[in-house]
Amino acid sequence: MLKTALQGQLEYIEVSNSVSEAKIALQGAHIFHFKVKGKKPLLWLSDTALFKTGKAIRGGIPICWPWFGAHNSNKLLPNHGFARTFLWEHIETKSISEAETKVRLRLKSSEDSLSLWPYRFELTLDISLGTELRLSLITKNLDTQAFSITNALHSYLRVQDISQTYIKGLNNKPYYNKVDNSFNNIQAGKLRFTQEVDRVYQDINTPLQVQDGHGIITVKTEGSETVVIWNPAEALSSKMADLSDYQTMVCVESANALEDAPTIQANESHCLTTVLSHEEL
């Protein structure tokens, strides 16, 4: 029998091996804690995060699916889709070696999902926990017709101080700036954080590095060339009940967004992967 614990209203599983430990909520297949033993936690979790049924946890890695951000035609539908607030099924936790554990969770289309999005699907999240954290989100089309998705592994990364943090690997990359709704911007040099940043970067095909003066977090993406970067800064975070401590977080999200919206034929699959690792200086 699956052993779970409870945080607030949410059931979660705890995984530990010789090198790392994690906590994964069944709602949203949401990993909200990951730490390599002897190091600080890699994922950020808001001090005021709510663990409530039907509400995404503010921190860790929420899964945005089958659409990223607002729905493109119906603003009444939930932001970032429904996968992050639905209850997933735990399929297995498997020890690959002393230092690597695999966890698989699954979400299948249901009456509830069909009322929000009219396609049959099977969504699988494979999590590999070792000295790095690897998440693969596999969308399988079980419908009779093709569908398109946008999605994201919306990773909240922990940093010491956002004002001292920068991201390398974006130089010359085009981006959409959600803050002023402008397209075709080009990044010049490293990205630093002096105000709200909410950007969809394109053509990303090499790993990004988040440096905060105390460590380097490396983010690798497979299955997309889009990375979303978000920090709400003071003005926006002060309006959010579950995000007060914006100074210690940055989201670096492996994503398919904007025109990077894969079409998946009936019986075919698409896989989006993010791999996170960190080195303390």
Ligand code: TA6
């Ligand atoms: O990924 C960035 C973003 O889309 C931002 O625009 C911001 O709103 C954030 O996600 C959080 O969204 P949420 O629905 O979790 O409050």
